[in-house]
Amino acid sequence: MSAADIRLQFPLLSTQMNGKPLIFLDTAASSQKPKIVIDAISNYYETTHANVHRGVYKLSQQATDAFERSRHIVKHFINAPSEEEIIFTKGATEGINLVASCFGRKCLNEGDEVLISAMEHHANIVPWQLICEEKKAILKVVPITDSGEVMMEEYKQMLNAKTKIVAITHVSNTLGTINPIKEIIEIAHTHHIPVLVDGCQAAPNIAVDVQDLDADFYVFSAHKVYGPTGMGVLFGKKEWLNAMPPYHGGGDMIETVTFEKTTFNKLPHKYEAGTPHIAGAVGLGVALEFMQEIGLDVITEHKQYLLDIATTQLKQIDGLRIIGEASNKVGVISFIVDGTHPYDIGALLDKQGIAVRTGHHCTQPLMQRFEVPGTVRASFGIYTLESDIDALIKGVKKSISMLL
């Protein structure tokens, strides 16, 4: 199936913005949804909905089956060893907060260190800051190079007996860098330090195998992999999930409750308090199947192709500087243009029907690192066409000619 055929399956992509055909280049912020996912969600509500894990009646059983079927699909998608290690969350942000809070309560003490990188999304900074403050632990930051790669020597040196966990992104949402995550994990494990991987931008772009990576925790959001918003996945190794205290208390996560003492349900339910986002799980399952049907290798290759042509053409524009020139990248390009502000370019592209993200992309420390007020970021999906890149280049040139 060609990207043009795939694109036809996304209803929103054939609409207009500001009276112009929509050129959607903000997939890293959130992807559009294929009809099959939209239909699965409404079909679920029309035919299958009831609360899960509760009713003895048929409908509740069907809803539970649909919900658990998605867990099975997720397990395969990231090659997790078991379904008990797949926790449904409302997104990557919740997944990271869950680990920071539960791991932190169990393992962090005064003077301990948590290691993150300089390219983290705020979602992988702030939860750690909060727990570090509470536990009087210290947040340490591994620096990155000018091309946007983790400094591996510094990383090795910063690991020490005080380091209790490493939390790092697989792929940078701002720079597009694919980190050598397997190596990063391997090094941490030689010191017996667990690693949480923020897989938000990896899951939509490259095949993820949590067993091959040997990740202790891996999180991503459904809305970036063509699934619904308000839904996400936390993979955690059983040993950790069993050892850590629960996150939220409530229905479903308990075994027995008395006013004196409550015992907790087994995995994964221990971490899924309350009625979950059942329709979201159903949509996620269908979205992942949709990606698998196209093929992760095809997706990776398509984005690489778009990245290459976009990089080549953008670089030919006078005064344009690409922020993030790692040798290993996904289809995410950040840039700035001398003498202009990212906001100016974004506002003029918007008028031309081109949706890009401008600003700090929830990575303010990274913007400070590169000494820029923000960037313009174009990011690609499985539906992005070469003609979208052409439109972007034309749009950027026109914006520059108006601004300078």
Place this chain on the structure above:
Amino acid sequence: MANSINDIQEELISEFEFFDDWMEKYDYIISLGKSMPMIDEKYKNEDHIINGCQSKVWLNAEKDGDFVKFTADSDAIITKGIISLLIRVLTNQKPEDIQKADLYFIDKIGLKEHLSPMRSNGLESMLKKMKMYGLALNNTSC
């Protein structure tokens, strides 16, 4: 006596009627942004900054007799162009008039989206701040 706030708004609305498409409008705003007399460098500091997350805005207000004089700047050109429109309408006006001004021209000339709080370019906060200056300077004069 300066023109009233609404006179200036009407003036701007008719100026913008000449433009056929968004390109011409933005060309004009950009040229305003480039030619706008900027704020005195000494006011480009933390006390005068309005953080809009994406683009920065600096604003200063001074009382000149009965009137308030605004100067401002931004690091983004389009933001600056729109600032210059806001200033043209609100500068040299009486504090009480600034405070109760209804800036309908923004919508009429088709730039409303820039003043959305979600746009995070600092313009919405700047407008609030201008009105607050109106209030503050009004009180000190009483």
